[in-house]
Amino acid sequence: MPGPSLHGEFTTQALLDTVVPHAADLDIEAALTSALESGAEGFSSVLDSIPQRSLLFFDETVPVRVVLRLSNCSEQTLKEYLPRLDVRLEACVLNPADTESPKDIIFAGAISAEEDPLVVVNVFEGEKGSGNHVYVVWKISAFLNRPRVRIQSPCVVFTASATLRPRTRSDLPPHADDYLPSLVPAASNVLEALSSDPQLSSTDLHLPASRLLRVVPAALTEDPTYSIGQQSQHPIRIVPVAGARIRCTRLNTFSNTPATIVSLELEATPFQNSDVVFDRIDLKAFDGHIESLSNVPELQPPLSLRPRDDVALVYKLSPDYGADPTVSTTSQASVLDISLEAVVKVSDDCQPRIAMAWRTSVDLPQPVNPFLGGPSEASQRTSRPTSLPVSPTQNGDPSGPSSVSSSSSQAGLTISFSGPATVEVSKPFRWNVFIVNRSASARKFAMVAIPRRKRTDPRRHVARPSSSSASNKKEEQLAEAVTDETIVHAMQKSVAGQDADLVPLSSDVRIGPLLPGTCHSTELVLLPLSAGPLQLEVVRLVDLNSNETVDIRTLPDIMAIDRRKVDVNP
Numbered sequence: 325m326p327g328p329s330l331h332g333e334f335t336t337q338a339l340l341d342t343v344v345p346h347a348a349d350l351d352i353e354a355a356l357t358s359a360l361e362s363g364a365e366g367f368s369s370v371l372d373s374i375p376q377r378s379l380l381f382f383d384e385t386v387p388v389r390v391v392l393r394l395s396n397c398s399e400q401t402l403k404e405y406l407p408r409l410d411v412r413l414e415a416c417v418l419n420p421a422d423t424e425s426p427k428d429i430i431f432a433g434a435i436s437a438e439e440d441p442l443v444v445v446n447v448f449e450g451e452k453g454s455g456n457h458v459y460v461v462w463k464i465s466a467f468l469n470r471p472r473v474r475i476q477s478p479c480v481v482f483t484a485s486a487t488l489r490p491r492t493r494s495d496l497p498p499h500a501d502d503y504l505p506s507l508v509p510a511a512s513n514v515l516e517a518l519s520s521d522p523q524l525s526s527t528d529l530h531l532p533a534s535r536l537l538r539v540v541p542a543a544l545t546e547d548p549t550y551s552i553g554q555q556s557q558h559p560i561r562i563v564p565v566a567g568a569r570i571r572c573t574r575l576n577t578f579s580n581t582p583a584t585i586v587s588l589e590l591e592a593t594p595f596q597n598s599d600v601v602f603d604r605i606d607l608k609a610f611d612g613h614i615e616s617l618s619n620v621p622e623l624q625p626p627l628s629l630r631p632r633d634d635v636a637l638v639y640k641l642s643p644d645y646g647a648d649p650t651v652s653t654t655s656q657a658s659v660l661d662i663s664l665e666a667v668v669k670v671s672d673d674c675q676p677r678i679a680m681a682w683r684t685s686v687d688l689p690q691p692v693n694p695f696l697g698g699p700s701e702a703s704q705r706t707s708r709p710t711s712l713p714v715s716p717t718q719n720g721d722p723s724g725p726s727s728v729s730s731s732s733s734q735a736g737l738t739i740s741f742s743g744p745a746t747v748e749v750s751k752p753f754r755w756n757v758f759i760v761n762r763s764a765s766a767r768k769f770a771m772v773a774i775p776r777r778k779r780t781d782p783r784r785h786v787a788r789p790s791s792s793s794a795s796n797k798k799e800e801q802l803a804e805a806v807t808d809e810t811i812v813h814a815m816q817k818s819v820a821g822q823d824a825d826l827v828p829l830s831s832d833v834r835i836g837p838l839l840p841g842t843c844h845s846t847e848l849v850l851l852p853l854s855a856g857p858l859q860l861e862v863v864r865l866v867d868l869n870s871n872e873t874v875d876i877r878t879l880p881d882i883m884a885i886d887r888r889k890v891d892v893n894p
Contacts, residue, residue, distance in 0.1 A: 335488055335550040337396070339367045342413070342482040343389040344560065346375040347673040352389055352461050353442055360446045367393050368556065370459075376558075379596065380480055381565040381668060382470045383678040387463060388413060390435065390484045392552070394458040402443070402458060410487045411435040413464055417471045417478050420559045428471035430480070435462045467679075468562065479559035486552040511535075563595035565668050565678060566602075566629070570660075572641075572686050584686060586614070586639040588662065592629035596668075602627040604665035607639060609686075611658040615640040641686060658686045659742065659756065683845065685740055685758035735874045736763030737865070742880070747852050749886045752829060755848040761838040768836030768868045773828035773848055776861035826858040826882065827851045836868070852884040 345352070352374075359373040371391060380386060390411055394402070415431035435441075442461040448454065468480065511532035518529050571587040588607070592600045603626040607614050617638040629635060641658070664680045729742035743755040761767050829849040838844055852858055859881055865874040 335552050337394065338486075338552045339393045340484050340486055340552050340554045341367065341371055341391050341556065342484050342554065342558070343371055343374055343391055344377045344380070344386060344482065345389065346377055346671075348387050348676070349673075350374070352463075353444055356444050356459055356461075360444075377560060377674070380468060380560050380562040381596075381676060381678055382468055382562060383564075383566075383680050384668075384676045385465050385467045385679065386676065388466050388482055390462045390464065392460040392462075392486060394460065396455045397458045402460075405488060406441070406460070407437070408489050408491065410437075410489055411462055412485050412487075413466065414483045414485075415466055415468060416481050416483065417475055417562065418481060418559075419475055419477050420479050421477065425475060426473045428473050428475070430469040430471055431466045433464060433466065435464055439463075470564070478562050480562045481557045481559050483557065484554045488550040488552070564593055565596055565598075566600050566666055566680075567591040567593060568662070568664055568680055570662060570684060574687065582643065584641040585617075586641050586660070586686070588637045588639065590627070590629065590635045590637070590664075592631050592633045594631045596670075597631060599669040600629045600666050601669065602629070602664060602666040604663070605637065606661075606663040608661040608663075609641055609658050610661075612641050612643045615642065660684050660686050684843075685742070685756070685845065687740070729880055735865075735872075736761065737767070737874070738762055739865075739876060741848075741863075743882070745880075746883050746885060749852050749855055749884050752849050752851045755850060755880070757833075757846050757848060758843065759835060759838070759846075760843045761840055764840055766837045766839050768838070769834075770866045770868055771830075771833040771835055771846070771848070772864045772866065773830065773850070774861045774864060775824035775826055775828060776859060777824050825852065825854040825856075825884075826860060827853060828860070835865075850882075852882065855884050855886040858882045858884050 343352075345355075355374045356370065359370045362373070364370045364373055377386070390413060392409075392411075412432070412434045414429055416427050416429050418427045419425040439462065444459040444461070446457045446459070448456065466482070471478065511534040513529075514531045514533055514536065515529040518524055568591070569589050571589070573585045573587070575583055575585060586607070588605070590602060605625050605627070617640055623635070623637060627635065641660070643658070661683050662681065666678050668676050668678065670676065729740060738760040740758040741755050742758075744753055747753045757771070759769075827850065829851055830847070833846055833848065835844050835846060848863075850860075860879050863876040863879060865876065867873070
């Protein structure tokens with residue numbers, strides 16, 4: 325079994341580095357073999373002979389090779405230590421020219437233990453004798469997220485690390501026995517001196533000395549943890565190759581089927597001189613259906629953009645109110661998912677793929693009242709509304725909607741809550757919260773949901789004359805008791821508990837900092853405890869800069885259903 329010195333020698337002589345090849349389908353084995361046969365000796369010179377990327381893109385999934393070089397490593401040693409090697413990779417965005425600039429980790433991942441690495445062995449003969457270099461190569465796909473901070477002249481640095489974890493029982497061969505090692509004498513018998521007693525001759529007395537001693541596991545001290553770090557870093561310039569944004573406009577026309585126009589703008593940035601081909605454009609609305617208004621063949625995927633090109637795709641988002649357009653719903657917001665994929669045509673052998681996906685909230689108009697009609701030419705005014713929404717009492721539809729939402733504008737903020745209209749008792753559900761900062765300063769908040777508790781009827785508390793005070797004489801001039809102690813005791817026994825029917829599980833949600841004009845999406849987790857209509861008392865926003873509070877009381881109504889009672893009483 326290898327000792328600690330062999331562990332240290334294995335990690336001390338090891339070198340670790342990363343390679344981002346120019347061609348995604350590079351044959352790394354052939355590239356290493358060609359570099360070694362051409363006379364490259366140093367580890368850096370061998371890796372530098374491989375063509376690598378000089379420019380990366382945000383939102384790109386880039387294949388990275390992690391290369392480990394071992395010196396004078398036998399096949400048995402490699403089989404012994406390689407399964408116990410944990411390899412990790414991190415990608416950090418920074419400005420190499422400015423040491424005080426902020427850094428942001430945009431990727432962190434680990435090599436799967438089930439992945440079989442590539443092994444290349446190079447045998448050499450030198451002045452000091454013969455030996456070998458073993459190159460172990462892993463492949464990992466790193467998705468380069470956009471940094472959360474603004475960095476001037478950003479570059480990405482890949483950093484690999486390897487840790488040799490201690491030996492565990494699962495790493496031992498099946499025939500190994502830690503309790504009775506081979507060629508090791510057994511523990512002495514403490515009761516061996518009593519075997520000569522004639523009265524105990526018929527009894528086999530045996531007590532090993534190891535049962536009386538404290539046993540310390542030897543694996544904790546024999547196999548310490550060793551780490552292998554990357555000594556050199558290679559900054560690679562990174563830029564956004566494409567951008568996308570979405571704009572929503574509500575139609576201000578008289579119609580029984582209101583709609584929202586959604587404009588998806590695609591842009592190819594001027595930071596590179598390659599075509600960007602969008603081969604997948606997908607929009608999905610949860611509370612409505614999407615209809616494309618850009619049905620011309622030139623605007624259908626695959627859509628090719630040159631640098632500085634800007635293309636807008638127009639869609640019509642209609643609320644899903646059912647077959648009858650006059651059926652009302654309290655839904656005023658919809659969740660819209662946007663998913664984009666594109667290929668950057670850098671060269672014939674280098675065509676990286678980028679992917680963008682995000683979720684946003686869209687305010688949907690309510691269906692209008694068909695009995696109001698449009699404004700006549702004689703009565704048209706700028707302040708007259710084009711239509712009025714149908715209230716729930718006008719349509720007579722007893723069925724509840726699939727989702728509910730509400731919006732509120734206070735203290736320079738626009739806050740929208742959306743969630744399911746019908747929930748099940750004792751099963752948590754989520755409210756989606758969408759906040760837009762419309763003020764002129766950055767804001768930072770803490771959101772707290774306050775439940776509505778049952779309150780006793782104050783009219784029950786009626787002052788009754790005390791029986792003891794009624795017997796007093798008037799000449800003593802003593803005030804009568806408000807309530808007799810027996811009545812107080814009876815009221816305390818019969819008082820209802822201050823329980824909440826809707827309990828928030830998200831105790832404290834932090835939001836921000838939100839810059840002016842930016843938005844943020846978060847969630848509130850709620851737990852219904854009783855059946856029937858439920859509602860929170862208030863959702864309170866606490867400004868962490870000024871400690872000012874804003875109470876939001878316009879919240880969606882929730883209908884809780886007890887499935888157990890429904891199943892018992894169909």
